[in-house]
Amino acid sequence: MTEDEPGHSRERSTPDTLSSQRVFKKSAPNNKLTLYLSSRDLVISANKIDKVQGVVLVDPEYLQDRKVFGQVTLTFRYGREDEEVMGLKFCNEAIMCLAQLCPIHERANPEPTTPLQDALMKRLGPNARPFTMEVTSLAPPSVQLVPAKEYSGAPIGTSYDVRAYVAERADEKLHRRSTVRMGIRVVQRAAAPPAPSSSGGGETISRPITPIEPCVPPPPHAAVDKPFLLSDGRVEMEASLDRAIYFHGDPVLVNVTIHNKSSKTVRKVKVFVVQHVDVCMFSNGKFKNVVALINSKEECPLGPGSSLSKTYTLHPAKGATKNWIALEDSFSKAGASLASTVTCPTDSPEERNIFAIYVSYYVKVKILVGAMGGVLALKLPFTLMHSSHEPDFRSLPLSQTPLAVTPSESKQLITSTPPTSSQEEHGKKKKSFTKEDEDLIMKYEPEPT
Numbered sequence: 001m002t003e004d005e006p007g008h009s010r011e012r013s014t015p016d017t018l019s020s021q022r023v024f025k026k027s028a029p030n031n032k033l034t035l036y037l038s039s040r041d042l043v044i045s046a047n048k049i050d051k052v053q054g055v056v057l058v059d060p061e062y063l064q065d066r067k068v069f070g071q072v073t074l075t076f077r078y079g080r081e082d083e084e085v086m087g088l089k090f091c092n093e094a095i096m097c098l099a100q101l102c103p104i105h106e107r108a109n110p111e112p113t114t115p116l117q118d119a120l121m122k123r124l125g126p127n128a129r130p131f132t133m134e135v136t137s138l139a140p141p142s143v144q145l146v147p148a149k150e151y152s153g154a155p156i157g158t159s160y161d162v163r164a165y166v167a168e169r170a171d172e173k174l175h176r177r178s179t180v181r182m183g184i185r186v187v188q189r190a191a192a193p194p195a196p197s198s199s200g201g202g203e204t205i206s207r208p209i210t211p212i213e214p215c216v217p218p219p220p221h222a223a224v225d226k227p228f229l230l231s232d233g234r235v236e237m238e239a240s241l242d243r244a245i246y247f248h249g250d251p252v253l254v255n256v257t258i259h260n261k262s263s264k265t266v267r268k269v270k271v272f273v274v275q276h277v278d279v280c281m282f283s284n285g286k287f288k289n290v291v292a293l294i295n296s297k298e299e300c301p302l303g304p305g306s307s308l309s310k311t312y313t314l315h316p317a318k319g320a321t322k323n324w325i326a327l328e329d330s331f332s333k334a335g336a337s338l339a340s341t342v343t344c345p346t347d348s349p350e351e352r353n354i355f356a357i358y359v360s361y362y363v364k365v366k367i368l369v370g371a372m373g374g375v376l377a378l379k380l381p382f383t384l385m386h387s388s389h390e391p392d393f394r395s396l397p398l399s400q401t402p403l404a405v406t407p408s409e410s411k412q413l414i415t416s417t418p419p420t421s422s423q424e425e426h427g428k429k430k431k432s433f434t435k436e437d438e439d440l441i442m443k444y445e446p447e448p449t
Contacts, residue, residue, distance in 0.1 A: 032059040
């Protein structure tokens with residue numbers, strides 16, 4: 001893979017301010033073209049998506065009679081880079097937006113400039129030009145798929161980058177030295193989770209709960225019971241979460257109540273969080289991972305006529321798995337969190353985006369009943385998302401080094417994103433393929449029993 005190809009554009013960035021606003025900067029290898037973005041996160045909300053807004057700075061002697069074009073490119077990689085041989089590529093590209101940035105096309109509708117663009121143009125001079133690009137709201141959110149085995153190649157999953165280049169025509173082949181590329185993310189504001197469900201021969205009892213606020217969905221709540229064929233009585237279980245929507249890093253509190261009204265004995269209680277991933281491009285591209293687990297025998301065995309009421313605290317996080325796991329698309333390879341919930345706006349199979357990777361979460365509560373009593377279980381779906389208080393929904397590297405500036409420039413500091421070197425990544429030792437690390441579409445990890 002050459003440096004022009006996607007996957008090597010997930011460069012590090014260091015945030016700071018320009019007139020109290022975040023700005024991200026990157027230059028082409030020839031230093032003749034520089035791209036400035038006000039944000040590297042596009043948020044999808046209510047079938048609308050943020051616009052890509054920024055400024056391009058171009059050397060007029062280099063530009064001459066040519067034009068500056070910009071495009072937003074979606075890269076969907078579905079296989080490991082180190083397994084590509086004899087020209088075989090495990091990635092697809094799609095141009096989500098193409099626009100002429102400088103000069104503005106005569107038939108384009110002029111967009112009003114933002115205060116940040118005005119501040120940048122005032123500082124950069126007459127060779128700076130503002131631009132706005134609109135991406136379709138059908139763009140799938142950014143998600144990384146991480147193999148269970150060690151991998152250091154191009155990111156697998158759905159990723160985006162903004163490209164600006166100088167050419168006479170928009171369809172010209174991109175040249176590395178005259179093209180500037182900056183990775184961005186598309187983040188979806190999550191909706192309410194689906195209704196709870198039960199399993200193990202029981203019947204779910206609906207317990208509607210009035211939300212505190214009209215816009216906040218009620219906490220998931222479900223109840224199930226299990227009768228027995230050769231004995232009287234039944235085992236009843238009820239479980240609920242404290243919230244329907246959790247932010248990254250929040251603990252998940254699961255309230256479990258068990259009433260043993262049978263002659264059986266409850267041996268064990270297991271509570272765990274499952275991440276379910278659905279890769280739409282493949283009919284069998286579904287797999288699960290347990291991202292938090294409590295296997296409790298406290299107050300067990302629970303004999304006939306006994307009850308148990310307990311709150312379990314789970315902390316969903318990436319751990320050692322036998323399967324591929326969906327993580328947040330990050331501008332750094334370290335410290336990436338679990339992927340946020342990605343939902344389809346409708347249940348129709350025709351409306352599913354072929355490039356989308358849908359991610360959902362649920363808590364499963366399972367109890368083991370002894371003396372051939374079987375298993376009683378229920379599911380409590382919830383939504384995992386970013387807090388609106390997080391600036392730009394960013395996931396930044398832990399180590400951040402601000403640029404050195406003079407005191408006169410301290411109020412107008414611009415973030416610089418140095419280009420990455422594909423030669424360093426290609427210089428790393430390739431990992432040998434093993435049978436244990438097959439393609440993700442062949443993996444489907446069952447839940448723990």
